[in-house]
Amino acid sequence: MxxxxxxxxxxxxxxxxxxxxxxxxxxxxxxxxxxxxxxKPFQMLYEYQNKKARLSDASVVFVGDSSLGNAIDADYxxxxxxxxxxxxxxxxxxxxxxxxxxxKSIDSKNLKTxxxxxxxxxxxxxxxxxxxxxxxxxxxxxxxxNLSIFNISTFDLFMQQIDALFHGKPIYRISIxxxxxxxxxxxxxxxxxxxxxxxxxxxxxxxxxxxxxxYCFENNLQCVYVHGPVAAKICNGSPxxxxxxxxxxxxxHIPLEAxxxxxxxxxxxxxxxxxxAPQYKKKYTKKYYDLLKSYL
Amino acid sequence: MVGIILFFYLVLMLFNSSLFxxxxxxxxxxxxxFFKKQTNKTWVLWLNxxxxxxxxYWSLTHLSILILSVTLNYFLxxxxxxxxxxxxxxGIIFNLxxxxxxxxxxxxxxxxxxxxxxNLDLIKIVLPIGISFFTFQQIAYLADLYKRxxxxxxxxxxxxxxxxxxxxxxxxxxxxxxxxxxxxxxxxFLKGLAxxxxxxxxxxxxxxxxxxxxxxxxxxxxxxxxxxxxxxxxEAWYGALAYTLQIYFDFSAYSDxxxxxxxxxxxxxxxxxxSPYKATSIxxxxxxxxxxxxxxxxxxxxxxxxGNRKGHIRKYINVIITMLIGGxxxxxxxxxxxxxxxxxxxxxxxxWSNDTFKVKSPKIVGWSLTFLLVVFAWVxxxxxxxxxxxGIWKGMIFMNGVTLPESMxxxxxxxxxxxxxxxxxxxxxxxxxxxxxxxxxxxxEIFRKHNVTLxxxxxxxxxxxxKYINWRPTFLWSMLIVFMFTISILKLNNPSDFLYFQF
Numbered sequence: 001m002x003x004x005x006x007x008x009x010x011x012x013x014x015x016x017x018x019x020x021x022x023x024x025x026x027x028x029x030x031x032x033x034x035x036x037x038x039x040k041p042f043q044m045l046y047e048y049q050n051k052k053a054r055l056s057d058a059s060v061v062f063v064g065d066s067s068l069g070n071a072i073d074a075d076y077x078x079x080x081x082x083x084x085x086x087x088x089x090x091x092x093x094x095x096x097x098x099x100x101x102x103x104k105s106i107d108s109k110n111l112k113t114x115x116x117x118x119x120x121x122x123x124x125x126x127x128x129x130x131x132x133x134x135x136x137x138x139x140x141x142x143x144x145x146n147l148s149i150f151n152i153s154t155f156d157l158f159m160q161q162i163d164a165l166f167h168g169k170p171i172y173r174i175s176i177x178x179x180x181x182x183x184x185x186x187x188x189x190x191x192x193x194x195x196x197x198x199x200x201x202x203x204x205x206x207x208x209x210x211x212x213x214x215y216c217f218e219n220n221l222q223c224v225y226v227h228g229p230v231a232a233k234i235c236n237g238s239p240x241x242x243x244x245x246x247x248x249x250x251x252x253h254i255p256l257e258a259x260x261x262x263x264x265x266x267x268x269x270x271x272x273x274x275x276x277a278p279q280y281k282k283k284y285t286k287k288y289y290d291l292l293k294s295y296l
Numbered sequence: 297m298v299g300i301i302l303f304f305y306l307v308l309m310l311f312n313s314s315l316f317x318x319x320x321x322x323x324x325x326x327x328x329x330f331f332k333k334q335t336n337k338t339w340v341l342w343l344n345x346x347x348x349x350x351x352x353y354w355s356l357t358h359l360s361i362l363i364l365s366v367t368l369n370y371f372l373x374x375x376x377x378x379x380x381x382x383x384x385x386x387g388i389i390f391n392l393x394x395x396x397x398x399x400x401x402x403x404x405x406x407x408x409x410x411x412x413x414x415n416l417d418l419i420k421i422v423l424p425i426g427i428s429f430f431t432f433q434q435i436a437y438l439a440d441l442y443k444r445x446x447x448x449x450x451x452x453x454x455x456x457x458x459x460x461x462x463x464x465x466x467x468x469x470x471x472x473x474x475x476x477x478x479x480x481x482x483x484x485f486l487k488g489l490a491x492x493x494x495x496x497x498x499x500x501x502x503x504x505x506x507x508x509x510x511x512x513x514x515x516x517x518x519x520x521x522x523x524x525x526x527x528x529x530x531e532a533w534y535g536a537l538a539y540t541l542q543i544y545f546d547f548s549a550y551s552d553x554x555x556x557x558x559x560x561x562x563x564x565x566x567x568x569x570x571s572p573y574k575a576t577s578i579x580x581x582x583x584x585x586x587x588x589x590x591x592x593x594x595x596x597x598x599x600x601x602x603g604n605r606k607g608h609i610r611k612y613i614n615v616i617i618t619m620l621i622g623g624x625x626x627x628x629x630x631x632x633x634x635x636x637x638x639x640x641x642x643x644x645x646x647x648w649s650n651d652t653f654k655v656k657s658p659k660i661v662g663w664s665l666t667f668l669l670v671v672f673a674w675v676x677x678x679x680x681x682x683x684x685x686x687g688i689w690k691g692m693i694f695m696n697g698v699t700l701p702e703s704m705x706x707x708x709x710x711x712x713x714x715x716x717x718x719x720x721x722x723x724x725x726x727x728x729x730x731x732x733x734x735x736x737x738x739x740x741e742i743f744r745k746h747n748v749t750l751x752x753x754x755x756x757x758x759x760x761x762x763k764y765i766n767w768r769p770t771f772l773w774s775m776l777i778v779f780m781f782t783i784s785i786l787k788l789n790n791p792s793d794f795l796y797f798q799f
């Protein structure tokens with residue numbers, strides 16, 4: 001009788017261990033050969049920006065998401081303002097928490113001003129998850145076995161990668177161009193994009209914004225919230241949303257640069273409704289410099 | 297409405313968290329394996345230590361409250377023979393005061409402010425997790441000791457009875473007799489581990505994959521109504537049904553996990569849910585839903601009030617009072633009292649019609665009506681404000697109109713935009729889950745041959761003799777459990793809290 005249960009336990013735990021080991025092994029191999037390792041999305045970007053932040057001497061920094069990454073050229077902003085400027089944009093998935101972590105990563109003793117530059121619909125997105133990666137056996141030659149891969153979103157992407165490999169089209173890591181993720185094909189059709197509505201704002205979304213405000217206060221930093229640019233259709237069609245978002249931001253005590261964002265006309269749009277096309281990055285940098293110079 | 301009561305969810309060691317599953321549990325089991333060969337005292341001591349670490353991981357302050365409560369109750373129990381009624385009275389006063397202070401003091405302040413127009417400050421309180429459960433257990437023990445229906449125990453055993461971590465923070469509310477009797481029995485480690493782990497995995501799957509999935513719709517619809525929105529017919533029913541399923545799968549999942557964990561250590565806990573949505577009357581529902589709470593309320597509140605021994609009218613009054621208090625136990629808020637009151641009225645009507653007409657309705661009629669009433673009553677239970685539950689109730693009875701998806705065209709009913717999670721996929725999910733609740737056996741029934749749970753006299757227990765779904769230690773079941781475990785672990789990225797932790 002006991003041998004039956006013993007066999008059952010053995011089979012069950014060996015199967016679990018085998019599945020887990022296989023998954024980790026294949027995953028680590030993908031990582032090693034340069035495929036998109038399907039760690040939590042944009043892990044590479046996070047590590048790129050994090051490294052920059054830790055080495056930064058900037059007195060003015062921008063943190064936020066892809067709307068920032070595509071809109072602000074830090075070097076050009078430095079030229080215009082005369083202040084050493086850094087752009088440590090992540091993506092929308094990181095949310096305000098990502099921005100907070102990025103601010104905390106900045107090691108610059110000269111840091112005075114932080115612009116929290118987020119995409120206009122950030123308030124409608126779920127509160128971000130943390131991005132601590134637990135790695136075993138990390139060394140100078142090996143990035144380690146990532147224990148944080150055991151989550152459903154990573155597993156989904158892992159399966160997509162397997163599928164892509166079978167079709168001869170492996171998905172490689174994102175490439176950095178012009179200090180941010182290289183853009184894809186231009187967005188032509190905005191029909192699937194609805195205007196922003198106040199009822200879509202996530203309850204308690206400003207939780208980490210309040211933490212940012214607290215951090216800025218404690219470290220004597222001037223922090224300013226800036227809406228990223230967005231396609232004109234969204235920009236002009238969402239007045240109630242921006243009104244509500246402004247109220248929510250006001251409660252966090254972070255000053256808001258303007259309650260409405262810069263509108264991107266169709267010809268200047270990049271690969272997403274909140275991405276400026278690469279050739280217009282300097283133009284929008286100048287626009288934002290004009291808007292923000294009073295804070296410098 | 298609830299006041300400033302803060303929950304430190306992020307540091308609570310939940311059953312559905314990697315820390316618990318991969319660190320805490322293996323350590324406890326390993327220690328238990330070695331200590332069970334020693335005396336009973338040794339492994340009980342080891343598990344007490346595990347339980348202290350489990351609770352203390354969340355908050356050392358509240359661990360000290362738990363230890364203080366257990367210790368004081370222990371000494372009152374020991375002095376029962378000498379001081380009798382005085383010890384019992386002191387015990388009840390102490391336990392209810394502790395519960396009252398942590399759980400209801402801000403509610404009281406709010407009512408005073410509302411009633412008298414005062415502006416008293418609320419107290420910053422953190423509710424000790426599980427206080428409603430361990431308070432009730434200790435009151436029951438003292439009451440039974442007084443009536444000479446219980447035996448005194450050593451501090452080690454008493455602490456175990458109250459603090460054993462599988463049932464500490466959200467039940468089942470175990471009876472002292474159920475635990476003390478088992479402490480002397482032999483433990484079959486491998487059998488316990490095999491069955492207990494499988495039972496646990498099924499519970500984990502129910503929580504992480506099923507309950508958390510339907511919660512998305514429930515949260516969206518209720519959130520919309522609470523913010524002043526007017527859910528239309530489909531939206532309201534989606535929300536209500538999603539929550540009906542969420543609370544069942546969430547709470548029964550916790551009970552399953554608690555039962556599975558306890559069984560890994562060779563202990564059987566009482567069954568807490570016996571397919572409640574199969575109930576054919578409200579009386580039947582309460583023999584199937586949160587059985588251990590029903591039992592407690594019946595034995596320590598309803599019967600002392602007089603039960604059914606003082607005529608029909610008094611019986612009905614006692615039922616309503618019991619349910620009102622039962623509702624209030626769930627939370628310091630009028631919506632829980634409303635929920636309890638509704639069930640009190642339902643029970644009264646059920647009992648009155650049984651007493652008056654003595655005719656049984658066809659099962660399908662009884663089931664339909666019962667299910668409908670239960671779904672309606674869950675709405676105020678879930679809503680955090682009056683706008684929320686009124687909005688959804690109105691939606692359920694057509695008062696907010698009917699909006700169909702653009703793809704449908706029936707008569708002149710309005711087409712429009714529904715809330716995103718009110719879609720075909722979720723509709724199918726809800727339908728499938730309802731069928732599962734009605735047609736498939738519950739977890740205890742799946743393990744029926746191994747008698748994993750304790751039955752409660754007078755309450756429903758694993759009656760369904762399922763031919764096809766019986767757990768056995770076979771390769772097929774092993775792979776099914778591996779599948780459930782694997783999917784659940786992948787979904788553990790962001791541990792969500794069990795609904796009944798706030799009680």
